[in-house]
Amino acid sequence: xxxxxxxxxxxxxxxxxxxxxxxxxxxxxxxxxxxxxxxxxxxxxxxxxxxxxxxxxxxxxxxxxxxxxxxxxxxxxxxxxxxxxxxxxxxxxxxxxxxxxxxxxxxxxxxxxxxxxxxxxxxxxxxxxxxxxxxxxxxxxxxxxxxxxxxxxxxxxxxxxxxxxxxxxxxxxxxxxxxxxxxxxxxxxxxxxxxxxxxxxxxxxxxxxxxxxxxxxxxxxxxxxxxxxxxxxxxxxxxxxxxxxxxxxxxxxxxxxxxxxxxxxxxxxxxxxxxxxxxxxxxxxxxxxxxxxxxxxxxxxxxxxxxxxxxxxxxxxxxxxxxxxxxxxxxxxxxxxxxxxxxxxxxxxxxxxxxxxxxxxxxxxxxxxxxxxxxxxxxxxxxxxxxxxxxxxxxxxxxxxxxxxxxxxxxxxxxxxxxxxxxxxxxxxxxxxxxxxxxxxxxxxxxxxxxxxxxxxxx
Amino acid sequence: xxxxxxxxxxxxxxxxxxxxxxxxxxxxxxxxxxxxxxxxxxxxxxxxxxxxxxxxxxxxxxxxxxxxxxxxxxxxxxxxxxxxxxxxxxxxxxxxxxxxxxxxxxxxxxxxxxxxxxxxxxxxxxxxxxxxxxxxxxxxxxxxxxxxxxxxxxxxxxxxxxxxxxxxxxxxxxxxxxxxxxxxxxxxxxxxxxxxxxxxxxxxxxxxxxxxxxxxxxxxxxxxxxxxxxxxxxxxxxxxxxxxxxxxxxxxxxxxxxxxxxxxxxxxxxxxxxxxxxxxxxxxxxxxxxxxxxxxxxxxxxxxxxx
Numbered sequence: 001x002x003x004x005x006x007x008x009x010x011x012x013x014x015x016x017x018x019x020x021x022x023x024x025x026x027x028x029x030x031x032x033x034x035x036x037x038x039x040x041x042x043x044x045x046x047x048x049x050x051x052x053x054x055x056x057x058x059x060x061x062x063x064x065x066x067x068x069x070x071x072x073x074x075x076x077x078x079x080x081x082x083x084x085x086x087x088x089x090x091x092x093x094x095x096x097x098x099x100x101x102x103x104x105x106x107x108x109x110x111x112x113x114x115x116x117x118x119x120x121x122x123x124x125x126x127x128x129x130x131x132x133x134x135x136x137x138x139x140x141x142x143x144x145x146x147x148x149x150x151x152x153x154x155x156x157x158x159x160x161x162x163x164x165x166x167x168x169x170x171x172x173x174x175x176x177x178x179x180x181x182x183x184x185x186x187x188x189x190x191x192x193x194x195x196x197x198x199x200x201x202x203x204x205x206x207x208x209x210x211x212x213x214x215x216x217x218x219x220x221x222x223x224x225x226x227x228x229x230x231x232x233x234x235x236x237x238x239x240x241x242x243x244x245x246x247x248x249x250x251x252x253x254x255x256x257x258x259x260x261x262x263x264x265x266x267x268x269x270x271x272x273x274x275x276x277x278x279x280x281x282x283x284x285x286x287x288x289x290x291x292x293x294x295x296x297x298x299x300x301x302x303x304x305x306x307x308x309x310x311x312x313x314x315x316x317x318x319x320x321x322x323x324x325x326x327x328x329x330x331x332x333x334x335x336x337x338x339x340x341x342x343x344x345x346x347x348x349x350x351x352x353x354x355x356x357x358x359x360x361x362x363x364x365x366x367x368x369x370x371x372x373x374x375x376x377x378x379x380x381x382x383x384x385x386x387x388x389x390x391x392x393x394x395x396x397x398x399x400x401x402x403x404x405x406x407x408x409x410x411x412x413x414x415x416x417x418x419x420x421x422x423x424x425x426x427x428x429x430x431x432x433x434x435x436x437x438x439x440x441x442x443x444x445x446x447x448x449x450x451x452x453x454x455x456x457x458x459x
Numbered sequence: 460x461x462x463x464x465x466x467x468x469x470x471x472x473x474x475x476x477x478x479x480x481x482x483x484x485x486x487x488x489x490x491x492x493x494x495x496x497x498x499x500x501x502x503x504x505x506x507x508x509x510x511x512x513x514x515x516x517x518x519x520x521x522x523x524x525x526x527x528x529x530x531x532x533x534x535x536x537x538x539x540x541x542x543x544x545x546x547x548x549x550x551x552x553x554x555x556x557x558x559x560x561x562x563x564x565x566x567x568x569x570x571x572x573x574x575x576x577x578x579x580x581x582x583x584x585x586x587x588x589x590x591x592x593x594x595x596x597x598x599x600x601x602x603x604x605x606x607x608x609x610x611x612x613x614x615x616x617x618x619x620x621x622x623x624x625x626x627x628x629x630x631x632x633x634x635x636x637x638x639x640x641x642x643x644x645x646x647x648x649x650x651x652x653x654x655x656x657x658x659x660x661x662x663x664x665x666x667x668x669x670x671x672x673x674x675x676x677x678x679x680x681x682x683x684x685x686x687x688x689x690x691x692x693x694x695x696x697x698x699x700x701x702x703x704x705x706x707x708x709x710x711x712x713x714x715x716x717x718x719x720x721x722x723x724x725x726x727x728x729x730x731x732x733x734x735x736x737x738x739x740x741x742x743x744x745x746x747x748x749x750x751x752x753x754x755x756x757x758x759x760x761x762x763x764x765x766x
Contacts, residue, residue, distance in 0.1 A: 098732040105520035126521035211622065212607065284627045285606045420733045424715055431627040431716035446541075450734045 050083045051353050056099055057114040058340065059090040062307065066373040067361075073369055074360040084353060097416055104128040104345055111348035112357065117151035117162055117338030118408070118415040124154030125413035125457055129343035133158040135355040144362075148379040151338045151408050155458060160341040161362040163370055165377040165384075166302040167335040167402035168220070168229070170326065174319040176203050176214065176297040188397040188404070189333070190324020193236075193270060200274075200281040203297035215296040216281030217274060221305070224286040225423040225430075227409060228336050229300060230271065234259070235407070236327035236334045237267035245332055245407075252412030252458055253451045260440045263331065268429050268436045270328075275430040284431050292318075300325060302339075303398040307375030322394035324401070337406040339376065377402055414451030421446045507748065514742035519735040532742035542743065544718045545726040548633060552722055553701040555637035556644075561693060563641065564648035569682075571649075572656040582649075589646030597710035600639040601626065604711075626712050629719040636707050636720055644700065648693045655689030656682070691762035695755050702751055723747055 057067060067088065075081050091099045097119060103110040104123075115123060123129040133141075141149055141158055145165055152160035172184050180202040185191060191199065200216035207213070220229020231247065238244025244263040248255055258264075274282045283290075291299035292312055299305065309318050327333040342358040344351055360366045367380045371387070377398055378384050390399040410418065425443040428434060514532050517525035536542045567585060571578050588596065603610045606624040615622060625635040663681045672680070683690075705724040708714060714721030714729070721729075723743065731740030 101520050101732065101735075105523075123521075126519075128521050209616075209621065211616070283607050284624060287605075287608060417734050420729065424713070424718075427713070427715045428717050431624075432629060434717060450736070453735070 049080070051085070051350050053084060053086045053111045053350055053354055053357060054109050055086050055088050055112045055114075056096070056103060056110055057088055057090050058096055059092045062304070062311075062374050063114075063340070064088070064090060066370045069373060070361045070366045070369050071357070073365060074357055077360060077365065081353070081356065084357075086357070100128070100343075104347060107347050109347075110345045111350050111354040113343050113345065114163075114340050115160070115343050117148075117341050118411065118419075120152055120160045120341050120343060121154050121411060121457075122413045122416055123343055124157075124159045125454065127346060129159050130346050130348075130351060131157045131159050132161070132344065132355055132358065135359055136161070140359075140363075143364075143381060144379050145381055145384070145402070147337045147402075147406055147408050150411070152341050160343050161358065162339055162341045162379040163362055163367070164339045164374065165337055165379045165402055165406075166304075166339045167337055167377060167398055167406045168232070168300050168302050168325055169335065169397055169401055170323050171291065171299040171301055171305055172321050172323065173291070173294060173297050174321050176294075177321075179203075180297070182297075184321060184323040186323065186393075188324045188401040191326045192329040193233075193326045194329055196326040197270075197273075197281075200298055201279040204279055204281055212280070212283070213295075215283060215287075215290060216279075217298045217300075218282065218287075218290045218296045219274070219300045221299075221301045225426040227419045227422045228338075230426045231409065231422065232300075232325065232334055232336055233271055234264040234267040235331075236325075237263040237331040239330070240332040245334065246410075248410040248412060248418075250458075251455070252410075253414065253448065253455050255418070255444045255447050259447075260437075260444050263328070265436055265440065267328065268440065271426070272429050272436065276433070282430075294318075302376055303395055304374060304376040306395065310375070322397055324397070325405075333405045334407050335401055335405050336409050337402060338408055339379070412451065413454045413457050414447075417450035418447050421450065507745075510741040510744050513738055514745050516738050518738035518741070520732070520737055521735065525738075528738065532739045533746070535739060536743065536746065541718060541721065541726060542723075545721050545723045548719065548721055549702060549704075549723045551633055552637055552704060553698055555634055556640055556701050557694065557697045559637075560641045560645055560648055560697060561690070564645050564693070565652050565686075567645070567649050568652035568656055569678075572653050582653075585649050586646040588643045591643070593643065593706045594710060596639070596643055597707045600707075601711045604635055627716055629717045632712050632716065632720045636704075636711060639707060639711075640701070640704065644697065648697060651689055651693050652686070655686050659685045687762060691759060694762065695758050698754060698758065699751055702747065702754075 055067075057063065071086050075084060089099075096113075096115070100110075100113045100115060100123070102108075103113075115129075120129065124131075136158060141161075144152075144161055148162040148165055149158065152158060152162055169188055170184070170190060172182075177184060177199075180199075182199045182202050184199070190196075202216075203214065204212060204216045205214035219233070220226065235245050235247050238246075238261065242261075242263075243249075243258045244261045244267075246258060248258050274280065275284045282296075287293075287295060290296040291301075291305070292308060309320060312318070325333065325335050342362065344354045344358065348354050361370065362379065364380065364383070367378050367383055371378050371383065378387070384390060384399055387395075389395045409415065412418065421443050425439055428439050429436065432439075513524075515527060515529055517528050519525075571582055571585075602608075604625040606612065606622060606627055609625075611625070612622045623631070625631050659682065663685070664677055667677050667681055703724055704722050705728065708720050708722055708725045709728070712720040714725050724747070727740045727743050727747070730743065731737045
């Protein structure tokens with residue numbers, strides 16, 4: 001009886017161990033609907049080797065649809081890729097950076113990842129991505145907008161092409177602005193902040209108890225406190241080329257004298273008034289889809305908002321317009337550029353295949369498929385210049401603005417550290433009454449301490 | 460003589476069989492424990508040792524091990540104001556959550572320990588949050604707390620009060636997270652207390668009633684002393700769990716505003732994964748572990764049965 005028990009437990013334990021002995025990576029979803037991932041014993045079909053590419057990307061419906069469509073087109077484009085299976089693992093925005101970092105550090109079976117443009121320098125600095133210059137000719141690299149190449153390069157070496165570009169302008173709900181008697185200017189030049197504030201306030205609707213039913217402004221998409229959106233405000237407080245406008249010293253590790261200038265402090269005070277002023281124009285806590293749900297009159301966003309409006313309101317019952325992004329009168333108008341870039345992992349055993357996929361997705365055919373589904377500024381010059389919608393408003397404004405006022409976010413391997421502290425700082429500006437100068441001094445100290453390890457990265 | 464020898468041999472054989480049987484029993488027991496031991500070694504003890512080693516280095520996930528810095532990461536905590544704020548937030552969270560949760564769970568357990576009509580439904584209602592995903596619960600509660608559109612705001616306005624900012628107010632954010640976690644975790648304490656109450660023999664209460672004890676005296680002199688081991692288990696486990704709170708902070712407040720909800724595990728995560736400072740994050744993990752061991756030891760010492 002006892003011997004039988006021992007045998008049974010040993011067998012059960014052996015089975016348990018065997019079941020744990022597979023791949024340590026989480027089971028990813030297949031890239032295309034219904035297609036089974038490649039298995040180890042699968043025989044290669046004619047003309048192509050059975051290869052599996054593990055692709056870590058962003059959990060976003062629009063991007064996933066575009067990713068799958070582009071991958072399918074790539075597999076059809078050349079018989080040698082017909083048997084490639086792309087396993088997609090999608091994670092939310094907040095988790096993509098730690099997910100990439102953990103996967104690369106642990107040597108997980110990761111071939112390809114999608115990363116926010118400014119983070120690419122961090123991955124290049126830490127050898128978490130391979131240079132792609134051997135896969136792209138100089139002519140092919142020149143096919144991308146210069147700001148895109150700048151974001152995807154590290155110390156002059158090309159690491160990562162972007163799938164699209166961005167530049168935020170100000171959308172407005174025309175029904176709401178008409179009702180409030182507000183006439184936003186035409187074109188991408190737009191209002192100054194000083195002009196915009198009373199107009200934002202005019203569109204706010206609230207009852208006697210202060211309960212707001214319609215807000216004036218949602219500044220930025222996605223993360224509520226992020227640098228992509230809110231970093232623009234302080235940079236626009238300084239004239240072009242000034243420390244405030246630059247946002248950071250050229251060494252990529254000095255923020256004192258750039259993030260805490262008198263102009264920047266004025267901008268932060270101005271931002272605080274959005275949430276805590278006599279007439280608050282933005283809620284202190286983010287309201288999801290506030291513009292698309294017709295709860296805010298103005299919305300700062302890249303042009304992918306047009307795609308969202310088209311998807312959510314196919315009958316066209318969302319009356320909107322686009323105007324320029326506001327800036328301070330004695331500063332300069334600016335929009336942050338960059339978007340999602342591809343990185344190939346150094347741990348990948350299929351680097352050539354992964355690079356081929358990147359090249360297709362960011363190439364003429366892939367970029368067009370992507371654009372048709374996502375509707376955001378393309379990173380490719382010829383596509384931007386040939387798409388008819390970018391020759392007429394409102395998308396024309398985006399095409400003009402990205403080249404006229406577009407500036408990459410600060411370029412440093414410490415962007416993630418900066419971004420984390422900056423987001424906390426902005427949250428504190430909006431939600432607390434702590435003195436702004438003390439908050440910014442604390443933030444600058446934290447950032448400089450966190451990025452000190454990158455000193456000399458670009459020398 | 461031969462009979463005596465036979466008896467002795469028989470006894471020796473019986474003893475041998477008994478020893479053999481005991482050894483086999485031990486092997487069986489060991490095999491039962493082995494998976495748990497492997498699990499603990501792989502996912503607990505080895506990482507603790509590795510974290511301790513990492514804490515002595517300038518270490519980041521992508522950059523790997525840099526210079527050996529000895530105790531520098533530990534010394535850094537003394538001069539890091541955010542570390543102390545995180546510790547303060549963590550201790551406050553534990554103080555908000557654990558006592559209130561235990562009082563509520565014990566009260567509910569006493570009310571619902573005996574089977575009556577509707578008990579099963581109420582018990583299920585109390586236990587359901589416990590088995591619900593913490594990330595889902597955090598998202599839902601963040602929506603309920605929302606300063607403009609939350610369900611709780613609607614209730615307040617309906618009752619004639621002004622809206623209250625829960626998660627964006629430095630004074631209310633941490634208690635709000637603690638309240639949510641009490642709701643989430645109360646089922647665990649409740650079920651343990653119910654089991655403990657069922658283990659108290661009825662005759663003690665009968666004797667107390669015969670002696671003229673009132674309900675409070677029965678609770679004070681019978682229920683509480685006999686629940687002491689259970690109470691110790693609940694307090695120690697809940698303190699440990701509360702010290703490790705992370706997901707609701709990550710999901711609901713991101714540590715803000717003004718670090719008011721930046722509990723230690725969130726700060727460790729931020730340092731390790733956001734600031735690429737895994738060495739310092741490891742040092743803070745080790746200090747947190749030591750603190751938890753000390754707190755648990757103190758709690759066990761004060762609540763020991765033989766006192």
